[in-house]
Amino acid sequence: MDISIKTPEEIEKMRAAGRLAASVLEMIGEYVKPGVTTEELDDICHKYITDHGAYPAPLNYHGFPKSICTSVNHCVCHGIPGPKKLKDGDIMNIDVTVKLDGYHGDTSKMFVVGKPSILSERLIRVTQESLYEAIKMIKPGVRLGDFAEVIQKHAESHGYSIVREYCGHGIGAVFHEDPQIVHYGTAGTGEELKAGMCFTIEPMVNAGKRHTKLMKDGWTVLTKDRSLSAQWEHTLLVTDDGVEVLTLRAEEQDQLSRVISNS
Numbered sequence: 001m002d003i004s005i006k007t008p009e010e011i012e013k014m015r016a017a018g019r020l021a022a023s024v025l026e027m028i029g030e031y032v033k034p035g036v037t038t039e040e041l042d043d044i045c046h047k048y049i050t051d052h053g054a055y056p057a058p059l060n061y062h063g064f065p066k067s068i069c070t071s072v073n074h075c076v077c078h079g080i081p082g083p084k085k086l087k088d089g090d091i092m093n094i095d096v097t098v099k100l101d102g103y104h105g106d107t108s109k110m111f112v113v114g115k116p117s118i119l120s121e122r123l124i125r126v127t128q129e130s131l132y133e134a135i136k137m138i139k140p141g142v143r144l145g146d147f148a149e150v151i152q153k154h155a156e157s158h159g160y161s162i163v164r165e166y167c168g169h170g171i172g173a174v175f176h177e178d179p180q181i182v183h184y185g186t187a188g189t190g191e192e193l194k195a196g197m198c199f200t201i202e203p204m205v206n207a208g209k210r211h212t213k214l215m216k217d218g219w220t221v222l223t224k225d226r227s228l229s230a231q232w233e234h235t236l237l238v239t240d241d242g243v244e245v246l247t248l249r250a251e252e253q254d255q256l257s258r259v260i261s262n263s
Helices: 008-031 038-051 118-135 144-157 250-261
Strands: 069-072 075-077 091-100 103-112 168-170 177-181 198-201 204-206 212-214 221-223 229-231 234-238 243-245
Touching: 008 038, 008 091, 008 103, 008 234, 038 069, 038 091, 075 091, 075 204, 075 229, 091 118, 091 229, 103 118, 103 229, 118 144, 118 198, 118 204, 118 229, 118 234, 118 250, 144 177, 177 198
Parallel strands: none
Antiparallel strands: 069 075, 069 091, 075 221, 091 103, 103 234, 168 177, 168 198, 198 234, 204 229, 212 221, 234 243
C-alpha cells in the first residue's frame, strides 16, 4: 500500500484547507432550523466556500450533483440536498470537503433541528465519543486496527452498531487516497501510522442494526431498518509525537484538547 507522507509545505496547505472546512460547519449552524431545505443549506455553503477561494470537492465528484452532503435521520451518508424542509426533531449530518490551493479538508458534524429526542441526543453523543476515543490514540507506531477496535467497542457497548460498507480515507491533493480507515476491527492489525500521514476518521453509527441500502440515485445510503444514524468526521495529521486535528472547530477545542492531553 502506497501511503503518502506529507511534506512540511503540503502540511501547511492541509492546515489551511482544514481550517476553511471547519469554518463552513461553524458558519452554517445558525441556518439549520425548522422550515429550511437542505438545498438552501447547500447554496449557502457553496457560496461561502467559493467566496473563500476554494472549491466544494463533492460537486461533480463521480457525478455527485451538490456541494455538500446532508444526511437526515435514517440517512447514513451521502444524502443529496433537495427541496424537502427540515422539521423539529430531525437530526442531520452535514459533510463538507473543500479543495483549497490544491489540497483537501474534509469534516462533518451532527446538527439537531429544534429539540432532539433523548434517543437521538444519546446516539449523537456516543458517535462523537467514538471518534474522540480514536483521535486520542493517534501517534506513530499505532496500527489502524488499534483505534478501529476502540471505535467499534465504544459504539457497541451502548447497544449501537457500526456501518461497515463506508469508511474513512487518506487525504491530501487527492480527495480519497490510501489507507482506507474502517471503524471496526482488531487491535494489532492494519498499517502502522507514521508521522506525516493525513487521513479522516468518520464513524457512522446506527441506533439499530448495521445494515444499509443504497438508493436508486446511486448515492443516498439509508439504514435498512430505518433506524437513526449519526456520523462525525475529522481530518487528522499524524505528528512526530501524536496528532493534530486539522478540521478542529472552536466549539470543541477545549473538549478535544482535554481528550488528547489525557491520552
